[in-house]
Amino acid sequence: MPAATLAITSAALVHDQNGRVLIVRAARSRRWQLPGGLVEPGESPRQAARREVREELGLHVHPGALLAADWIPPRTPGRPRLALLFTTSPLPPDALQEVQLQVEEIDGWHLVTIQQARRLLHPLVAERLPTTPDRPRTPLYRELPNAIPH
Numbered sequence: 001m002p003a004a005t006l007a008i009t010s011a012a013l014v015h016d017q018n019g020r021v022l023i024v025r026a027a028r029s030r031r032w033q034l035p036g037g038l039v040e041p042g043e044s045p046r047q048a049a050r051r052e053v054r055e056e057l058g059l060h061v062h063p064g065a066l067l068a069a070d071w072i073p074p075r076t077p078g079r080p081r082l083a084l085l086f087t088t089s090p091l092p093p094d095a096l097q098e099v100q101l102q103v104e105e106i107d108g109w110h111l112v113t114i115q116q117a118r119r120l121l122h123p124l125v126a127e128r129l130p131t132t133p134d135r136p137r138t139p140l141y142r143e144l145p146n147a148i149p150h
Contacts, residue, residue: 007081010048011036012063015133017090021117024056025108032110032120034085045084053088057109058100061088068128068140085128 011034014022023032035056039048049063063086072081099109110120114133118126124144130137 005079007079008039008045008048009036009081009083010039010045010052010063011083011085012049012053012061012088013067013085013129013133014053014057014059014061014088015090016096016111017093019132019134020111020113021129021133022057022091022109022111023117023120024106027103027105027107030107031122032117033125034121035106036085046086049084049086056102056106058098059091059095061091063088066139067130067137068142070124070128070141071143073144087133090134 014035016022022035024035025032035053036049037052037056039045040051043051046063050061053059053061065087066084067087068083068085070083072083074080096111101107101109112120114129114131117129121129127142128140
């Protein structure tokens with residue numbers, strides 16, 4: 001039996017100086033999620049998180065500490081996935097004026113409190129969030145049950 005190929009996704013916890021978290025709405029699914037996407041060949045997960053935020057929103061962030069790593073079993077058919085979430089430094093006050101959506105993938109964004117993000121994101125994604133974005137906790141590692149959105 002051939003070895004399973006592992007997909008790796010990388011997301012960034014982008015936030016402002018008031019602790020509000022930036023969430024994006026996927027154009028196809030219309031679901032709220034954290035900015036991020038697949039790690040491309042030759043790039044690290046941090047590089048992927050930086051690239052995805054730049055592509056989706058036009059913002060420049062510097063991913064830092066790992067907040068969460070979830071191993072997600074394959075959907076049928078599919079491949080297993082490792083979903084990573086990284087911290088970022090707070091955005092400067094004027095940075096959000098420069099948001100430019102990648103409309104093919106993202107059709108909206110909001111700055112929300114952690115509590116609001118927990119209500120809007122898929123519950124298993126919401127569990128990855130720290131209590132406050134500027135106080136990362138010990139990284140969370142989980143092996144999750146079937147078919148969870150990133």
